[in-house]
Amino acid sequence: MENKRAAFLSLGCKVNSYETDAIEKQFKEDGYNIVDFGQVADVYVINTCSVTNMADRKSRQMISRARKNNDKAIVVATGCYIQTAKEEKIRKELKIDIAVGNNKKGSVLKAVKEFENSGDRQIDIININEKCEYEDTPIEETLENTRAYIKIQDGCNQFCAYCVIPYARGRIRSRQKSSIVSEVNNLVKNGYKEVVVTGIHLSSYGLDFAQDTYSMKDYCPFKYEYLLEVLIEINKIAGLDRIRLGSLEPRIITKEFLEGLKKVTKLCPHFHLSLQSGCDATLKRMNRKYDTDKYLESLKLIREYYDNPGITTDVIVGFPMESEEEFEQTEVFLSKCKFSMMHIFKYSRREGTVADKMSGQVDEKIKSERSHRLLKLTQELNKEYCQSYINKEVEVLLEESITYMNKQYVSGYTTNYIKVFVPADNIVGDIRNSLVRVLITEYIGENTLMGQNCK
Numbered sequence: 317m318e319n320k321r322a323a324f325l326s327l328g329c330k331v332n333s334y335e336t337d338a339i340e341k342q343f344k345e346d347g348y349n350i351v352d353f354g355q356v357a358d359v360y361v362i363n364t365c366s367v368t369n370m371a372d373r374k375s376r377q378m379i380s381r382a383r384k385n386n387d388k389a390i391v392v393a394t395g396c397y398i399q400t401a402k403e404e405k406i407r408k409e410l411k412i413d414i415a416v417g418n419n420k421k422g423s424v425l426k427a428v429k430e431f432e433n434s435g436d437r438q439i440d441i442i443n444i445n446e447k448c449e450y451e452d453t454p455i456e457e458t459l460e461n462t463r464a465y466i467k468i469q470d471g472c473n474q475f476c477a478y479c480v481i482p483y484a485r486g487r488i489r490s491r492q493k494s495s496i497v498s499e500v501n502n503l504v505k506n507g508y509k510e511v512v513v514t515g516i517h518l519s520s521y522g523l524d525f526a527q528d529t530y531s532m533k534d535y536c537p538f539k540y541e542y543l544l545e546v547l548i549e550i551n552k553i554a555g556l557d558r559i560r561l562g563s564l565e566p567r568i569i570t571k572e573f574l575e576g577l578k579k580v581t582k583l584c585p586h587f588h589l590s591l592q593s594g595c596d597a598t599l600k601r602m603n604r605k606y607d608t609d610k611y612l613e614s615l616k617l618i619r620e621y622y623d624n625p626g627i628t629t630d631v632i633v634g635f636p637m638e639s640e641e642e643f644e645q646t647e648v649f650l651s652k653c654k655f656s657m658m659h660i661f662k663y664s665r666r667e668g669t670v671a672d673k674m675s676g677q678v679d680e681k682i683k684s685e686r687s688h689r690l691l692k693l694t695q696e697l698n699k700e701y702c703q704s705y706i707n708k709e710v711e712v713l714l715e716e717s718i719t720y721m722n723k724q725y726v727s728g729y730t731t732n733y734i735k736v737f738v739p740a741d742n743i744v745g746d747i748r749n750s751l752v753r754v755l756i757t758e759y760i761g762e763n764t765l766m767g768q769n770c771k
C-alpha cells in the first residue's frame with residue numbers, strides 16, 4: 317500500500333514556520349510522504365496567522381484551497397487565526413475537520429489518527445489564559461538550507477495596542493535550556509552551520525523561570541541572564557559557526573547584557589531592534605514601553621560593543637491619529653538611527669485590539685504615501701550601509717547557486733546579513749554551506765553586494 321500524503325502551509329511569522337517544520341517532522345517519521353500544498357494530499361495542515369484582518373482572510377482562503385485540492389482529505393487548521401476565531405465560526409464556516417489550539421500543535425498527528433479512527437470532528441482549542449507550559453516541538457531540519465530557526469519562547473505579555481498576539485498565543489513561556497541545546501546539537505549533526513534563536517517575544521525569555529516579579533517600569537524588566545546562559549551553551553557546540561538573534565526589544569540592551577553577549581563568540585553582529593515609530597506620542601498610543609531616547613541609547617550601546625553592526629527594524633506607518641507632524645518626527649528619527657535595513661508596514665486594523673477601536677484611523681492613501689517615503693529612505697540607508705563594505709573582506713556562508721545577468725553565481729549572507737554574490741567559477745569544493753572569505757567589489761542592488769572569493 318502506498319504511503320499517505322501530507323501537505324503543509326505556514327502563514328505569518330518565523331515561529332509559525334518553525335512549528336510547521338516540527339509538525340511535518342512528526343508526519344515524516346510516521347511514514348507520510350510530504351507533498352506540495354498545491355498537490356493532492358490525504359492530510360492538509362494549515363498553520364494560520366492572525367496578525368491583521370488581511371492575514372485572517374488569507375488563512376480562510378488557504379483552508380478553502382486545501383479543501384478544493386482534495387474534498388476527501390482531512391483538513392487541519394491551527395495557529396493564531398484558529399486560536400482567536402470564535403468557536404461557532406470555526407464549526408459553521410470553516411471547512412476543516414480538526415482545529416488545534418496554539419499550545420497543542422505537537423498533537424496534530426495524534427488528532428489526525430484519532431479522527432481517522434473515530435470519524436468525529438474534533439475541536440481542540442485550549443484556553444490560552446490558563447497557565448500553560450512551553451510546548452516542546454523539536455525539529456531536526458528546516459525548509460531553509462543552511463540556516464535553522466529555533467524557537468525558544470512563546471507568548472507575550474506586552475499588549476501593544478495594535479497586536480493580537482497576546483490573545484492568540486497567551487502569556488510568556490520559555491523553553492528549557494537542555495531541550496534547546498539538544499535541538500541545536502541535532503541540527504548541527506544534520507549539517508546546519510547557523511541557527512537563529514527566535515521567539516514570539518524573545519527578550520522575555522526566562523521571565524517565567526525567575527522567582528521574583530518584575531515591573532514594567534523597571535529600566536530593564538527582562539531576565540536576560542537566562543537568554544545569555546542559553547547562548548553561551550549553544551556557543552560551545554562544535555560544528556556550529558553562527559548564532560543569530562531574532563527580534564529584540566530596545567529595553568533589553570544594557571551594558572551588562574552586551575558584556576555577556578560578547579562572550580558568545582559565534583554571535584553575528586546583526587541586531588533586529590523593533591522600533592515601530594520614531595515619535596514618542598505615537599509610541600505611547602501603541603503602548604510600546606520605551607521612548608526614542610531609550611531607543612537611541614540602545615543603538616549607541618550596540619555600536620560601542622560591535623564594529624559597524626547590521627541593525628534592522630520594523631516601522632508601522634499610519635497608526636491611528638498619526639499626524640503629518642508625528643510622521644515627520646519618525647522620518648527624521650529613522651535617518652538618525654542609520655539602520656542597515658527597515659521593514660515598513662502600513663498599519664492594518666485587527667479586530668479585537670485596542671487600536672482597532674481608536675478614533676482617527678488614517679486614510680489608506682496617506683498610509684501608502686508615508687510607506688513610499690520610508691521605503692525610499694530604507695533604500696538609501698541600506699545602500700549607504702552596504703557600500704561601507706566595498707574593498708573590505710567579509711565572511712560569507714554560501715547558500716545557493718543563482719543566475720545573475722546570464723552568469724552563474726553562488727549567493728550567501730555575511731554575519732551582519734548582507735547578501736553577497738560570488739562568481740561560481742571562483743568557488744572550489746562544496747558550494748553550499750561553506751564559509752568563505754570574500755573581497756567586496758561592488759553594490760548591485762537592495763541589500764546585495766558582489767565580491768571575489770579570496771583564495
Ligand code: SF4
Nearest residue numbers: 472474475476479481
Ligand atoms: S511585543 Fe507587542 S507587537 Fe510584539 S508580540 Fe508582543 S504585543 Fe505583539
